[in-house]
Amino acid sequence: MVNEMTLYGKVLKIFDETSLLVDIGYKDGLQRGSRLVVVETGEEIKDPDSGESLGRLEYSKAELVAVDVQEKISILKTHAKEQDKENVPLSTRMIWDSMRDSDTRVKMKVSHDVLSGIPSVSPVGIGDKVRVI
Secondary structure (H helix, E strand, C coil): CCCCCCCEEEEEEEEECCEEEECCCHHHCCCCCCEEEEEEEEEEEECCCCCCEEEEEEEEEEEEEEEEECCCCEEEEECCCHHHHHHCCHHHHHHHHHCCCHHHCCCCCCCHHHCCCCCCCCCCCCCCEEEEC
16 A cells, blocks of 8 residues: 555654654555655645646655554654764665755755745644655
8 A cells, every 4th residue: 555655644652752653554554664754734836827736735844764563553763863874775875865954955046036945844743644755
């Protein structure tokens, strides 16, 4: 089911600042090592030409990895800190490098009157939506 469609769940319990419990398990197709993101739903986005709704933007609050997958629940943990990068697979390091903040990226030439800024999101909380990525 994970590969066929987007799978959502919710945060059930927060153990500490690095681990939480969600209501998604192996019955849903989740596996140890699966990547998930806690999301906050933002504003509706419309096509500027047609006005058609393209859906709602989702903002990432935290990206986590499934470390203990049970039938209907799973424990997720945050990624290792930057200094632990040498002990993780190359594919994981490439994902981390792709998510660096904007201060380390080459800037595009854009008209400043169209910039909306990145909205702030609330802290991770019980009941938040979680999506498999």
